[in-house]
Amino acid sequence: MKLMEKAPAKINLALDVLFKRPDGYHEVEMIMTTVDLADRIELKEIREDNIKIISHNRFVPDDSRNLAYQAAALLKERYGVRKGVSITIEKNIPVAAGLAGGSSDAAAALRGLNRLWRLGLSLDELAEIGAEIGSDVSFCVYGGTAIARGRGEKIVHLPPPPKCWVVLAKPTLGVSTADIYKRLKLEGIDRPNVKKMVEAIYENDLSKVCSNLGNVLEHVTLPLYPEVANIKEQMKTFGADAVLMSGSGPTVFGLVEHDSRMQRVYNGLRGFCDQVYAVRLLGDSNHLD
Structure with missing residues (x-):
């Protein structure tokens, strides 16, 4: 079987x-x-x-x-x-x-x-x-x-977040999650507003989701790995609605509402990053089947 x-x-x-x-x-x-x-x-x-x-x-x-x-x-x-x-x-x-x-x-x-x-x-x-x-x-x-x-x-x-494109870009480097957490200093850093993100999801408001993205681990990973910071900046330049590093990195993702802009972001990143993907947000556990 x-x-x-x-x-x-x-x-x-x-x-x-x-x-x-x-x-x-x-x-x-x-x-x-x-x-x-x-x-x-x-x-x-x-x-x-x-x-x-x-x-x-x-x-x-x-x-x-x-x-x-x-x-x-x-x-x-x-x-x-x-x-x-x-x-x-x-x-x-x-x-x-x-x-x-x-x-x-x-x-x-x-x-x-x-x-x-x-x-x-x-x-x-x-x-x-x-x-x-x-x-x-x-x-x-x-x-x-x-x-x-x-x-x-x-x-x-x-509930699932508002539907949109997600462009993922991973530079050719590995990041140790344990190392990033070990280096993290919690005093005086910008923190995401988790409550506002929850509200944005319940309201199905993509612009509010975009404006409340946040990841405290960026404070460690971006200075250590300038390639990750560079991908973030490039993704913004190519027109992503909002950009964030996922987890401890090194993958960066951009949320993009419109198909044409997604294509521009995707094509632009393909110029200097091997692993680039354009996928949809699932956000619903039914998609495990």
Whole structure:
């Protein structure tokens, strides 16, 4: 038996870091939403009682470092599953990009294995398990649009944001999320207004969404990586309605309302950045099917 799961990328419309917790993690408040750029996960039963990861992307680990592998291992151990599985990851989301590709793969593996192994777990239960794997996995189990608090595992669902184009551009560099958080100084920095972003989403007001984009991690990543700051400036110059870095970077996204302007932004960025995508905001968990 085999089945497929979709693993969409996410962007952060707002990302605030409130304080460092006693457990070493940072307390966050962020608004995440899914976009129409997705990995495809194929799950297939195998005779051997082990976990096999298959990917043709050399940056995707095929062992216990892989978050989808960790998801399968956790379910096997917790529910006494004595079956093997082959997990094939068709990678479309750039790796180490601030788009939660690995977390989304893990979430897709959780959803798919729940069906494959007939575990009968709810999405809430899967999201709780996902929190043990990584901070973004809980959100990715649900997809859609949500406020994430705590380490990212406390999820409050929101309606989808206003429809628009999203142009994504990733420079050819990797950014360590742990390193960015380690360097973050929380005093005297501009913070996004998460409450106003929630209002903008409920009002379905794209201009209000655009004017309330914000990400405190830009204060660290942009000075460290001038290429990221440059992409931001270029995207604004080419005419994006609003521009922000996603997660800890290095991917930058621009929200664009009109098709013609999207094409201009996309074409302009293709001139000096290899990984550029023009996709739609999904923002609705129904698009996981």
